[in-house]
Amino acid sequence: MRTNTVLNKRCEELDRLRLCAWGRTEAERRTLLRHAASGDMLRVARSCYARASSWNTLDPVERYRRIIRTMAVLHPDWVFGDMTAATMHGINDSRRHLDDIHLMTDRRRHSHDHARLRYHLLPDDEFDQSQVVDGVRVTPLDRTIFDCTRRLEFPDGLCVAESALRQSLISREHMTDRCRTLSGRFRRKALRAVTLAPGGTENGGEAYAYAVMVDEGFVPPSVQEEIINPFDLSRRDRVDFSWHTEDGRFIVAELDGRIKYTDPSMYKDGSLPKTIIEEKEREERIRLVADDMVRFSFAEAYRRHPLTAKLAKARVPRSDD
Secondary structure (H helix, E strand, O other): OHHHHHHHHHHHHHHHOOOOEOOOOHHHHHHHHHHHHHOOEEEEEOOEEEEHHHHOOOOHHHHHHHHHHHHHHHOOOOEEOHHHHHHHHOOOOOHHHOOOEEEEEOOOOOOOOEOOEEEEEOOHHHHHHOEEEOOEEEOOHHHHHHHHHHHOOHHHHHHHHHHHHHOOOOOHHHHHHHHHHOOOOOHHHHHHHHHHOOOOOOOHHHHHHHHHHHHOOEOOOEEEEEEEEOOEEEEEEEEEEEEEOOOOOEEEEEEOOOHHHHOHHHOEOOEHHHHHHHHHHHHHHHHHHOOEEEEEOHHHHHHOHHHHHHHHHOOOOEOOO
16 A cells, blocks of 8 residues: 555654654554554554564663654653653663653743653753753753752662763763752762762663662672682683672672573573583682672662672671671
């Protein structure tokens, strides 16, 4: 059908632009609804559609970004903030924060939350200081970090600050200064997150686990410490977390990155068996050096108690000991 041909061509062009499809006229809206009902198209957000064959190849972060880019086209006066701006800046490592869409507003046009939209008041003198990132008007990086770290729970807030440090997007000194001077409540909460972010974790999972350890009162661990195999000085391994205790013990904690066993692109020489064997050999080398070793999953860190129980059993020191 001609309608299918026209729609397919438009979807191909929008895919190249990394945008969703939307109805520009009532006829186009009816066409999109009809194809959504048949399963050819997916309604991925309000007024936003995508071809199922294309959408299913995208990871969750790119799906979210594609929706936001489309909304920015439909509403060029909108300014996105909070974790939506963090996602566009590339400092949101968590898929758990991809449900809501955060918009900034001022006192003249304040709106109420509805559906996925969450509104946040931005000082009038900052509203025109937005910047365009990947085609989307967002709050500047420093304002975005401040808003996220003061609103989110400590582990999630620290992850945002840590991601910015990991990518060298901003210095800790600049973050700290802006958290002291930007207007907004819960300043101490933001300062705690940017001050305690270690700056050396490899990913968001490690950053989250680090924050949980600190929040639960354990001595902040070293991150990505390099250890040497005593029987082969040329072999060096980095461990996720480590403590050197006052009584001379060396404790290691490792976050199980299960993606290395499920993503073929991360297999050793393209082989899952080789990947498993290499990880077991690495663990054996670590155990030659460490007095105790704790392995945990992200789910255990997220639930907190399973991780804290393992750390307590390994006698990881607490800050108040």
